[in-house]
Amino acid sequence: MSRNILHVDVNAFYASVEQQRRPELRDKPVAVCGSQEERHGIVLTASYPAKRRGVKTGMAIWQAKQHCPDLIVLPPDMSEYMRISRLARDIYERYTDQVEPFGLDEAWLDVTGSVGIFGSPMKIAEEISERVKYELGITVSIGVSDNKVTAKLGSDYKKPDAITRIERDNYEEIVYPLPVEDLLYVGPATSKKLRSVGISTIGRLAETSDDFLQRRLGKMGLILSTFAKGMDVSPVLKTDHISTIKSVGNSATTPRDLVNNEDVHLMLILLSESVCSRMRELASKCTVVEVSVRNTELHSFTRQRKLQTPTCSSLEMAEVALELFRANYHWELPIRSIGVRGAGLVEASECDQLSLFLDDAQRQKRERIEGVVDGIRSRFGYMSIQRAAIFADPQLAGIRPKEHVVHPVGYFGR
Secondary structure, rough: OOOEEEEEEEEOOOHHHHHOHHHHHHOOEEEEOOOOOOEEEEEEEEHHHHHOOOOOOOOEEHHHHHHHHOOOEOOOHHHHHHHHHHHHHHHHOOOOEEEEEEEEEEEEEOOOOHHHHHHHHHHHHHHHHHHHHHHHHHOEEEEEEOHHHHHHEEEOOOOOOOOOOOOOOHHHHHHHHOOOOHHOOOHHHHHHHHHHHHEEEHHHHHHOHHHHHHHHOHHHHHHHHHOOOOOOOOOOOOOOOOOOEEEEEEEEEEEEOOOOHHHHHHHHHHHHHHHHHHHHOOOEEEEEEEEEEEOOOEEEEEEEEEEEEOOOOOHHHHHHHHHHHHHOOOOOOOEEEEEEEEEEOEEEHHHHHHHHHHHHHHHHHHHHHHHHHHHHHHHHHHHOOOHHHHHHHHHHHHOOOHHEEEOOOOOOOO
16 A cells, blocks of 8 residues: 655754744844854754855854854754744644654654545645644745655755655656765765765666675665665654664763863763763663764764673773774874763663672672762752762863763664
8 A cells, every 4th residue: 555654844943943933033144053162063053044155054153154254153942942843743743643753853744544634645745834834933845755765855855845746656757866865874974885886876876786785885785775766664653652762872062172082081981971870760771882983174983882791880881982982093183072872772670680690799889879879960960969080171071961962763763
């Protein structure tokens, strides 16, 4: 049975919300950015007038202002963005209970069962677009297709405030000429590998043999081949579906560049504490530790290691992350941002039973102490109790890592 899938993407979300509540900013170059004082000075979202002048997401503020000297820089208001995101989702849920968020500003809708009530998928898309515009004062771009990946290509195809239908009758005409980077999960590293063998468009990717792609990219090569051919069959999850959290991560752009292993170790301790605190809230432990690094030229890498025994100890996580870092970074340049993630989460109760056989008394003692610290922070605030080591550097000690915790839930549920 053919499905009817919509992908709804709020246009320049953060900037649009700011312009909606401050009408004097409409039609002006606006960028919502991280803190300039704490050097989280990266463009999070730019308005379309700013984009037309070369401002891009991820750009440092100083770079953005070189392109657009009169750029209006605003701090993010996440509570307001979350509120508007919930209101937008309320509108989507008037048409279907199969609404799957993809970040705050995007969502997939399966309206297959709704066409008999509300009309064709295009009619539903048009109604949603008008309701969001009228009720929230912002615009959306919507892709209409028979699967999630192609629907997302549709919402990206024409912006802002547009609806694009991509189905079997026009798929190759619209999709095949698009750059391969437009396809979901083709990031810079994968793009480089594909372009090195002459695969620069989605059409060329679709025409490449599965054997070749698997040799070059492993399992991901087969997945991307399926995506490129418009054959994605993944379901849109219902609104009441609660995804199992598979990982907890935290990262920060540092107030100053990190220049040695001691700086990195300090940051890893700070970040690991917030990650492990969140894992304990989830009654979970991780089986994999991952570290991510970005240098001052914004080149980045990620490395991970599988643990012999699951843990929610921040000291253990920080030590493993530091070992990974030391083995893979050779200090050609200072570091601008760093992150740590606990993946492959398992229930802590299962690990506790296992630990009895491993006689892992030291780890259990360490985790119990950190649990007591959690209780103190819960009562008196996260910064009420800190490790003495972090005060060796007041600038880095000023970071509020608890505020940065994220729960990455990707397309594959990871």
